[in-house]
Amino acid sequence: MADSLEVSLKKIAQVADVPDGYIRVSAPLERENIVNGDGLRAVLWTQSCPIHCMGCQNPETWDYKAGTLVKIEDIKKELSKFKGQDGLTFCGGEPFVQAKACKEIADFVREELGWNVWSFTGFTREIIKEHGGDAWEFLKSLDALIDGPFVLAERDLSLRYRGSRNQRLLHLELGTGKVLRIE
Ligand code: SF4
Numbered sequence: 001m002a003d004s005l006e007v008s009l010k011k012i013a014q015v016a017d018v019p020d021g022y023i024r025v026s027a028p029l030e031r032e033n034i035v036n037g038d039g040l041r042a043v044l045w046t047q048s049c050p051i052h053c054m055g056c057q058n059p060e061t062w063d064y065k066a067g068t069l070v071k072i073e074d075i076k077k078e079l080s081k082f083k084g085q086d087g088l089t090f091c092g093g094e095p096f097v098q099a100k101a102c103k104e105i106a107d108f109v110r111e112e113l114g115w116n117v118w119s120f121t122g123f124t125r126e127i128i129k130e131h132g133g134d135a136w137e138f139l140k141s142l143d144a145l146i147d148g149p150f151v152l153a154e155r156d157l158s159l160r161y162r163g164s165r166n167q168r169l170l171h172l173e174l175g176t177g178k179v180l181r182i183e
Contacts, residue, residue, distance in 0.1 A: 002149065002166070003051075008127045011050040012135060014064075016098045022069045023101040024048055026061040026093050029075065031082045037118040037144065037161065039086030042079055044105065049094035051122035055152035057163075061093035072101055076108050087143070090119040096128060099138035106141040116143040124148050125170055129177065140177040145170045 003011065018024050026047040033043045047067025049056075060066070079088065088109045095102050096119075106117040119138070121128070124147050128135045139145060146161055146169050154164035160183065161169055169183035 002151070005127065005130065008123060009131055012096060012123055012127060012131045014050040014097060015134075016048040016064055018069065018098060018101065021072055023072055023075065023098055023105070024064075024067045024069050026058070026067045029078055029082075031085060033089070035161070036089040036091055036120070037087060040084060041118075042082050042085050042088045042109075042115075044075065044088060044090050044095075044102075046090060046093040046095045046098055046102070048097050049092050049122065050097065051094060051149055053122060053150040053152075055155070056150060058093070067093075072104055075105055076112075079105075079109060079113065085113075085115060087116040087118060090117075092120060092122070094122055095119050096121050096123055096135045096138065099134040103134065103138040103141050106138065110141070118142060118144040118146070120146045122149040125168075125177070125179070136177065139172070140175055142172050142177075143174060145172060 024047040027045040030043040033041045048064045049062045109115045128139050148167040151164045151166050154166050156165050170179050171181040
């Protein structure tokens, strides 16, 4: 069952305790991924998730103290070496509890590498908008968002990029977060 708005807002406020200039990741950067968004993509796997969906495939990413702290500048340098990618996708863990760091990386790949940017989140776009702050700023820097928690009872392996029917693939207007199209 989905959390109430109040519970979701408390969870999204559990921002990862990461020093300025760093991001906590759960795995090395990936390249040439074709299953987490359109085209050939780099993937950044974030660590920390307060949502705890039943049936989550990556429960080892929930812990706020696990994973590896990496300098954002080192992430940028590594991404710059990836050739021929169409975009970057943020996966989790929950990227929106590290929204400030994710936005800095999103802006970098768009402006310096010319890539588009997608993110997964277990929150809905509406909760992120209600929360505001860095989370909403990060959302406004995206081209697409796959939103909503994984719900085991709604599991459907035929969906593009999504695990359960409640999740949406939202194509967004850059800079405003407006929904252009829903899949
Ligand atoms: S939001 Fe994602 S990482 Fe977090 S528990 Fe749900 S499926 Fe797992």
